[in-house]
Amino acid sequence: MLASEQRVMGSYKDPSGYVFQKDGQLYRRINESYLDTYDLVRDSGLFQELMQEKLLIEHEEISVEDGDDPHAIIRPRMIQFITYPYEWCFSQLKDAALAILAIQHKAISKGFTLKDAHGFNIQFDRGLPILIDTISFDRWDHAPWVAYRQFCESFLIPLALMGYRSQHLNTLLTRFLNGIPLEIGSGLLPLRTRFSIPLLMHVHLHARKAKEDSKTDNTSPAFNSSRSFSKNSMLGLCMSLENAIRSIKPPETESVWDVYYQESCFYSQEAFNFKRQFIASIAQEQRPSVVWDLGCNTGEFSVLAAKHSDLVVAIDNDAACIERLYKYCRKEQIVNILPLQMDLVNPSAALGWELQERLSLFERGGCDLALALALIHHLCISANIPIEYMARFLGRVSKRLIIEFIPKEDPQVNALLSSRKDIFANYNHETFESEFKQYFRIIRKDHLVDSHRTLYYMERY
């Protein structure tokens, strides 16, 4: 590897190759051991078919080297913002699972199989799940699917837990990066899932089988599992897993945040229209490439910002809101909004080996414009985050900022303080402006009519 090249730390498990960065571009190296297979997959037309159906990231062949270290280099198209399965809502994880199964189905039809079936091989690109690991294919020798257990632990169990228990249980994937173990998933799922044939087969009995076999004396020679697994069996497995995935529905919950803008009385129609116009005018004028809508709720303002930007990353802690926004974008074919489920008080941290496999929120690049609308009082009052910390955080992640300050006179803040002691002596306009001026220059400031709230537009120094 040249000095100018930097290996992506999360790309180390597959001996077939790895991903590296050079001059701001991303490349994938294909090692000698995989070169023949790569040629076979390419010549079969599988890459082409998957790319046409937007199931596989496009790539460009850069070079093929012979000599002492034979290898090839390809350059995949870059994904604008990397996300991880523990940040996806239920429907995003479900769509990713179905994409994996669709890819496996097509691969088997051409005599290949997926070596991996974990969520980190999928990214959301233009609103759709897409496989980013081009060298994840292997020749299929009529063996059972080597990634079956990984699929069950990375997709089926998390989805079942989200569907049958809580939509926040995908966060277990931060603890179990390789997928929620069969035994743990089976134990956490309710009894009624044992009456679902697909879940009984692929989770509960599968877990029992794994548990029984793990107790077997393992001092004898390796077990040879090369018994033939027919094409119909493999396609039947894909179909069965697809039925299992499709049978899981998100829980029918309606959160208070899900209907916030429809039912709230915190804005008059005039105030709400003014807020929309304020955001639209700045977005139209600045044309930001990447917008982060922090505390996006159901994405009312994300949709507005998306009309004037390349990508809006819409973040909220409420699962119902993100689920609703994702489905709305899918239905309306809005491809440049990426909804993510994340608690801003505890955003995604760096994870994995040497804490470099999965990037923290900060390490994924900042944004050109951040929206922090109806957010500050939740962080400062509910979560006790000092205003100075919030200013520092926003100054770190964004060049420009539209932020709404909600004072104590506001009914929402009154409601938050009604059940606790008011220890927030510094929560006022003066402190807010003073702290934010450490990082930003206030360009525009407007009071919302019929409201105590103030909108600010700021630019970082």
Added chain:
Amino acid sequence: MNLLGKLIRIALSRSQEELVVSLFLGFFLSIFPASAYIGPSTASMIWQLMLAVLLAAGYMAHLYWWRIKGAIKKKLSGSHE
């Protein structure tokens, strides 16, 4: 050599003796489970093999569902006549 061995040798030719001994040993040893090293995913491979016939049958039924449905309908309407 014990009495049993003597009796077998007397009663059978050498090749027949070997066959009997093999069968005897094979039967006796087969009642002990063959211990094998099981890797973390080996159980999943075995589980898939156990489900193989069921999965294939399900897939074939899905593929030919309409044909099966049509055949059943035809048979039922034929029996009513």
